[in-house]
Every structure is written in C-alpha cells, then in structure tokens.
Amino acid sequence: MTSPAQPSSLAAIAALPKADLKSIFTTDTDRLSKLVLSQGPIRFDWSKTHLTDDLLAGFLDLAQEQDFAGWRDALFAGQAVNNSEGRAAEHPAERGEGNADSVAHAKMLHQRMRGLVDAIEAGALGEVRHILHIGIGGSALGPKLIVDALDGDGVRYDVAIVSNVDGTALERALEGFDPHTTLIAIASKTFTTSETMLNAASAINWMVEAGVDDPYGKVIALTAAPEKAMEWGVDETRILPFAESVGGRYSLWSSIGFPAAMALGWDAFESLLEGAAAMDRHFRLSPLAENAPLIAAFVDQYYARVQGYQTRALFAYDERLALLPSYLQQLEMESNGKSVTRDNQPVVGPTAPITWGGVGTDAQHAVFQLLHQGTVISPVEFIASIEPGHVLDPAHHRALLVNCFAQGAALLRGKENADDPARAYPGNRPSTTILLDDVTPEALGALIAFYEHRTFANAVLMGINPFDQFGVELGKEIAKSIEADGATGFDPSTMALIELALGGE
Incomplete structure (x- = not known):
C-alpha cells in the first residue's frame, strides 16, 4: 500500500474537459442508470454532477493507483490504518463487520451495555426520568444527532446533551431536570478531557447542592479508559468501556451511544447498528464502479482537487436531520483536513473542503442566493425522505420535497436574461440528491456509515490518514499554559486579551 503525493492518474483526470450540465442528459442518455444507485433504504443520485464516463474511468484508475482495495481490506481486517498512532480503526466491528476477535469483543461490550440499560429500566438506580449526557466532539455530536433524528419514535427519557464548557450550556440543559431523578452519562475516551470533566464536576455539585444521596451512584462512565473513571469515583459496574481502536468521531456505535439506547430503546439501537452493518457490507463487497461511498468520493475529489472548489454544502430537507451538517463538519474536516500524506510528504493540492449547510426550506431564504448567483461555486448535497416525520396535512411534506427537487433542477438549468442580468442564473452548478425511504434507525445507521x-x-x-487529529492539540496546549502560567510569553494581542478579560491571572 502506497500513498504518492501526486498520483499520475489525477493529472490525467484534470486534463479531461469539463462537461456542460445543461446538456449532459442529452449527450448521455443512459446517465440515470449509471449514476443513480439504490442501497437498502437509500437512493443516491449523482446524475446532476459533472461525472462522465471518462472521469469515472479516470477515478477508477486513481483508486487502483492508490490501492483503494488494499486499504479497504486493511480497515476491515483490523490492521493499523491509523499509521501515525499505530492503531486500527475498528468502528465497523461495533456493527459486527471486521476482525473476528474485535467483533466478538464489541458484542460482549454491547451486551454489557444492554444489561445496564435493562437494570436501569428495572429501577436498579432508582427512579430515572432525565439523562444528562456530557461529552464533546464525537462523544456528543453522534448521540445528539441520533436522539434528535429519532425522537419522534417515542423517547422514553428527557435527554440533554452538553458539550460546550460555557456554563450557560449546562445551566440551560439542567432547566426542568430534577436532580433526584437524573442520570449523568460522562462520555470521554480518555476520561481526562478538560471541558467534559469540568462540566461533569459541576453536574455533581448540582446534585450535591440539591441533597441527592450518593451523586456518584447516578453516574455512568462511557470511556476507553475505565481505570481513569474508577479513579474519578465511578463504580466499575457503571462503567461502559469501548475499544481504544474506536475513534471519537466514529464512536456513536459503541457505549457512546448509551443515551440513544436509553432514550429510544435497545431495539432501535440495534436497528441503527444493523443499518450501518448493511452499508459496511456494501462498501466492503461491492465492485468499485458500483460502490456508493467511493462514487461519492470521486465527486468530492473532482470538485475539491480538480476544480478547486473550497466548500461543500449540505442541506437536509427534513427537520429530523437538522443536526447532520454539524455532525459531518467534524467527521469530514477533522478526518481529512490534513496537509501531509501518510508518509509525511506535503499533499499537492487541496484536501477536504469546508463542509457547511443547513435545513431546507429555511436555507432557501438565507444562503441560496449565493449558491445560484454568487461567484463562489459550491457543490450542493440535498438529503430528503419520502415519508414525513409528522402526521399533519400531507401538503407540508409535499411542499418540502417539491422545493428540494426544484432547487437541484434550478442549479442545473439556470435561466438566461440578457435584458436584466440581475435576474439571470448561470446554471451548470452541480448537486447530489440522497433520498431516504424514511428516517428510521436502520436508514439513519446506513446513512451515517455511508458518510x-x-x-x-x-x-x-x-x-492521507483520516484517523488522527493532531491539529486540535496546539490550542489545547496553549490554553493549559495560560491556566498554569498566566499571560507570559505570548504575542502582545493575546497578552492584552488575557489582561483585559482575566485580570492577568
């Protein structure tokens, strides 16, 4: 397995002419059969992108040159694909796909979690009506997305998920919570994450001040460092470990998903895992030319690396998926926002674009002006569901879907207006549409695994290596230095800010 800084096949791709989207369906009449793919409960449509037969052939050459099949096999075999840290990346094992020993270990840990869920439901920790989940990054974004997306199926507990160290976030989360019937879940891979542990300490103090007997007895630890949790004061029986080889932004399938399992029920959590496992099998076994995640990556590579588009917009035309853009920001930018290859050579050209987005139809009245007529071109991804998430007048959902499909058509077609250029639309702007049968646990699991x-x-x-994230460390180190040493040795601007806001402490 190699990682050349400038693959020769990428240069060949860049030399190919850019297709005209306005006429592409005329020149490529069987385009839908080649660029629309259904996998389980999801339909992927890349036909409104600039992919042509020649580009697809070029990207398949690139995949072969980069030994895509070898790296994919290594991922599922539990090999050290995270070479900078010498670790495997075994989130698929949490879904039952991967190295046999790792899969067996994950199943054992899932059974441990299910046993605790059952015990809590049976009253082993007293009455529980509220769950306060404290984490940050992947330890919060994943559970928050799942609970928010699926809460229409009948959430059984009030769930608040807190990540920000700003005390306002914790105060707001605790509003309406009874400390005597609240369970605290602390999610931290190392159980040393400073923001998480500060929030956890404040949550314990909130219970102490309310006169709760044995506040630590109401704490569940979700961690890859169980010994640290025990040192902090959590009893071993309430620690739900997960494997060191499961990265934070890939961890919602592990015990980090505990609040979702509690709120939605174990059957829903298992369906989430099963949906993801089906996508794992598709990714692992499908021919490269029919592989949904790989074809989507071809589109990403074309626009980011060949065309130089610096952003990718994602719009969920379903309120249940409102948090998906935020979730994908971390997944994509923390994973692939790198500047060196696996062998520490400079990357030639751009890597991950900036992921951004929002919810339709709100976004149409906010940012679509730029997408249709602005000078910054951003590939757009639309996500929608055939089935609505409500029982109101079907006109609501029809209007939602009509707007979603119309926006993709408008980006493609454009509109000429020689007499009034301010009302002209250039068109020829790419979009992808991902259509779910419904936002169910199975479909959501498959969708997240796809990403x-x-x-x-x-x-x-x-x-590049998508499984390390050293870019987040320097700011943490400087913050610790300021806490320990005060305003010494920094640039004048930083020192002045510390003096003004912190009194030079």
Missing part, C-alpha cells in the same frame, strides 16, 4: 466510508475513501484517494 464514514466516504470520508475514508476520500482519504485513501489523497493518500
């Missing part, structure tokens, strides 16, 4: 594998496929095509 995980797409992120990995992009990394392989660029020759």
Whole structure:
C-alpha cells in the first residue's frame, strides 16, 4: 500500500474537459442508470454532477493507483490504518463487520451495555426520568444527532446533551431536570478531557447542592479508559468501556451511544447498528464502479482537487436531520483536513473542503442566493425522505420535497436574461440528491456509515490518514499554559486579551 503525493492518474483526470450540465442528459442518455444507485433504504443520485464516463474511468484508475482495495481490506481486517498512532480503526466491528476477535469483543461490550440499560429500566438506580449526557466532539455530536433524528419514535427519557464548557450550556440543559431523578452519562475516551470533566464536576455539585444521596451512584462512565473513571469515583459496574481502536468521531456505535439506547430503546439501537452493518457490507463487497461511498468520493475529489472548489454544502430537507451538517463538519474536516500524506510528504493540492449547510426550506431564504448567483461555486448535497416525520396535512411534506427537487433542477438549468442580468442564473452548478425511504434507525445507521466510508475513501484517494487529529492539540496546549502560567510569553494581542478579560491571572 502506497500513498504518492501526486498520483499520475489525477493529472490525467484534470486534463479531461469539463462537461456542460445543461446538456449532459442529452449527450448521455443512459446517465440515470449509471449514476443513480439504490442501497437498502437509500437512493443516491449523482446524475446532476459533472461525472462522465471518462472521469469515472479516470477515478477508477486513481483508486487502483492508490490501492483503494488494499486499504479497504486493511480497515476491515483490523490492521493499523491509523499509521501515525499505530492503531486500527475498528468502528465497523461495533456493527459486527471486521476482525473476528474485535467483533466478538464489541458484542460482549454491547451486551454489557444492554444489561445496564435493562437494570436501569428495572429501577436498579432508582427512579430515572432525565439523562444528562456530557461529552464533546464525537462523544456528543453522534448521540445528539441520533436522539434528535429519532425522537419522534417515542423517547422514553428527557435527554440533554452538553458539550460546550460555557456554563450557560449546562445551566440551560439542567432547566426542568430534577436532580433526584437524573442520570449523568460522562462520555470521554480518555476520561481526562478538560471541558467534559469540568462540566461533569459541576453536574455533581448540582446534585450535591440539591441533597441527592450518593451523586456518584447516578453516574455512568462511557470511556476507553475505565481505570481513569474508577479513579474519578465511578463504580466499575457503571462503567461502559469501548475499544481504544474506536475513534471519537466514529464512536456513536459503541457505549457512546448509551443515551440513544436509553432514550429510544435497545431495539432501535440495534436497528441503527444493523443499518450501518448493511452499508459496511456494501462498501466492503461491492465492485468499485458500483460502490456508493467511493462514487461519492470521486465527486468530492473532482470538485475539491480538480476544480478547486473550497466548500461543500449540505442541506437536509427534513427537520429530523437538522443536526447532520454539524455532525459531518467534524467527521469530514477533522478526518481529512490534513496537509501531509501518510508518509509525511506535503499533499499537492487541496484536501477536504469546508463542509457547511443547513435545513431546507429555511436555507432557501438565507444562503441560496449565493449558491445560484454568487461567484463562489459550491457543490450542493440535498438529503430528503419520502415519508414525513409528522402526521399533519400531507401538503407540508409535499411542499418540502417539491422545493428540494426544484432547487437541484434550478442549479442545473439556470435561466438566461440578457435584458436584466440581475435576474439571470448561470446554471451548470452541480448537486447530489440522497433520498431516504424514511428516517428510521436502520436508514439513519446506513446513512451515517455511508458518510464514514466516504470520508475514508476520500482519504485513501489523497493518500492521507483520516484517523488522527493532531491539529486540535496546539490550542489545547496553549490554553493549559495560560491556566498554569498566566499571560507570559505570548504575542502582545493575546497578552492584552488575557489582561483585559482575566485580570492577568
């Protein structure tokens, strides 16, 4: 397995002419059969992108040159694909796909979690009506997305998920919570994450001040460092470990998903895992030319690396998926926002674009002006569901879907207006549509796994490691230095800010 900084096949791709989207369906009459793919409860439509037969052939050459199949096999075999830290990346094992020993270990840990869920439901920890989940990054974004997306199926507990160290976030989360019937879940891979542990300490103080007997007895630890949790004061019986080889932004399938399992029920959590496992099998076994995550990565590579578009917009035309853009920001930008290859050579050209987005139809009245007529071109991804998430007048959902499909058509077609250029639309702007049968646990699991594998496929095509995140460390180190030493040795601007806001402490 190699990772050249400038694959020769990428240069060949860049030399190919850019297709005209306005006429592409005329010149390629069987386009839908080639660029629309259904996998389980999800339909992927890349026909409104600039992919042509020649580009697809070129990207398949790139995948072969970058040994995509070898890296994919290594991922599922539990090999050290995270080479900078010497670790495997075994989130698929949490879904039952991967190295046999790792799969067996994950199943054992899931049974441990299910046993605790059953015990809590049976009253082993007293009455529980509220769950306060404290984490940050992947330890919060994943559970928050799942609970928010699926809460229409009947959430059984009030769930608040807190990540920000700003005390306002914790105060707001605790409003309406009874400390005597609240369970605290602390999610931290190392159980040393400073923001998480500060929030956890404040939550314990909130219970103490309310006169709760044995506040630590109401704490569940979700961690890859159980010994640290025990040192902090959590009893071993209430620690739910997960494997060191499961990265934070890939961890919602592990015990980090505990609040979702509690709120939605174990059957829903298992369906989430099963949906993801089906996408794992598709990614692992499908021919490259019919592989949804890889084809999506081809689109990403074309626009980011060949055309130089610096952003990718994602719009969920379903309120249940409102948090998906935020979730994908971390998944994609923390994974692939790198500047060196696996062998520490500079990456030639761009890597991950900036992921941004929002919810339709709100976004149409906010940012679509730029997408249709602005000078910054951003590939757009639309996500929608055939079935609505409500029982109101079907006109609501029809209007939602009509707007979603109309926006993709408008970006493609454009509109000429020689007499009034301010009312002209250039068109020829790409979009992808992902259509779910419904936002069910199975479909959501498959969708998230699709994005995980797409992120990995992009990394392989660029020759980078998507599983480390050293770029977040320097700011943490400086923050610790300020806490320990005060305003010494920094630039004048930083020192002045510390003096003004912290009194030079």
